[in-house]
Amino acid sequence: MxxxxxxxxxxxxxxxxxxxxxxxxxxxxxxxxxxxxxxxxxxxxxxxxxxxxxxxxxxxxxxxxxxxxxxxxxxxxxxxxxxxxxxxxxxxxxxxxxxxxxxxxxxxxxxxxxxxxxxxxxxxxxxxxxxxxxxxxxxGEPRVCAMIRVPTPEEEDRRRVSRERKALTNERVRHVNRIKGLLFSQGVSGCEPLRRDRRKRLEELQTGDGRPLPAHLKAQISRELDRLELLLEQIKAVEAERDAMFAAAQIVSPAPALLLNLKGIGPEFAAVLWSEGLYRHFDNRRQIAAYAGLAPTPWQSGWVDRDQGVSKSGNPRLRSMLIQLAWLWLRHQSRSALTLWFRERVKQNGGRLKKTTIVALARKLLVALWKYVRAGVVIEGAVMKTA
Incomplete structure (x- = not known):
């Protein structure tokens, strides 16, 4: 609620x-x-x-x-x-x-x-x-405060999987950047710690002036790789748990499967969309846009009437994911009505304000996905995945 x-x-x-x-x-x-x-x-x-x-x-x-x-x-x-x-x-x-x-x-x-x-x-x-x-x-005084709709223990626990994966991937980025920074300080560039032959390549690396990597530096990078490999295993385990949870959810409700049918939406995006927002009940499109923090914030006083942008007061995980999904939607759903609207709006602005327009597209996309999941309203021009 x-x-x-x-x-x-x-x-x-x-x-x-x-x-x-x-x-x-x-x-x-x-x-x-x-x-x-x-x-x-x-x-x-x-x-x-x-x-x-x-x-x-x-x-x-x-x-x-x-x-x-x-x-x-x-x-x-x-x-x-x-x-x-x-x-x-x-x-x-x-x-x-x-x-x-x-x-x-x-x-x-x-x-x-x-x-x-x-x-x-x-x-x-x-x-x-x-x-x-x-x-x-x-x-009964209106607008005095906003009471929160408390999730059930099952709904609260279901969100842990996607949130844990996000935390693990952020930590993975930090370790990768740390390894690259240590090597760059010795004149070594182009190293990719996420490659499978990372250990072998570490033994072959030399500094920019032709020396073997110092012993303590190599030991430090080796320990960073240990932590990185542990993170990679944990991310795989979390993703397997996410897929199993999603498969179980599809038995109860067809909505998760509907999200996965759309081209450009993978398991992670579908899991975040469902667990963070679309499982809830909303009365109208304004409520769901406000929940994601994508509703416009007006500023009106006398003859002054302008828009301050989105409120950013809703679910930050859902909002950031929708911005990423909006960019991917332009790539994978190039003929949909939403993509055509985005291109026409950017064209009217002379090719400018793409970042502002993508936020508006994210709001429209969220409303369209909500109608698609709840009422089966297919997004105009959207391409479905092939079997």
């Missing part, structure tokens, strides 16, 4: 009769600060701290809050909890839901802050701001 879907579940009218105990959790690695507002508190917020990860103490505090409220009013109130998305992930949210507690995870960047002076930042202030945002959200 996207952020927009969360808004659709919010109350449609602003309410003031919210009989509940509102609680915010300000989480850190050392302690959790619990800020609460009870119906009988007269607007005063109370604060308690428990040790980090002390779930039992947290639930005891909730029980105590309810006991005090019931002793003063004679009523039993539900507890509504809010926390920021951060390093702790979503396990606390799942624990609270398992206990029957209404819980929300909010995007911290979506909460408005005062711009009148230098901002004060403490856990106490942040906890009170979270409670205020939760109150406004439950009253």
């Amino acid at each position: 996207s952020v927009a879907n969360e808004r659709s579940e919010a109350p449609t009218a602003i309410r003031s009769d919210l009989g509940a105990i509102f609680v915010s959790l300000e989480l850190s690695q050392s302690k959790w600060l619990i800020t609460s507002l009870s119906p009988e508190g007269g607007g005063k917020m109370s604060k308690h701290a428990v040790a980090a990860s002390a779930v039992a103490e947290l639930l005891d505090q909730f029980t105590e809050l309810n006991r005090k409220a019931q002793a003063r009013t004679g009523k039993c109130f539900p507890i509504i909890v809010i926390q920021e998305a951060g390093l702790d992930g979503f396990w606390i949210h799942r624990v609270l839901q398992a206990e029957g507690i209404e819980s929300y995870v909010v995007d911290p960047a979506s909460i408005a802050i005062s711009r009148r002076r230098r901002r004060a930042k403490t856990d106490r202030i942040d906890g009170e701001a979270l409670v205020g945002a939760l109150l406004a959200y439950k009253r």
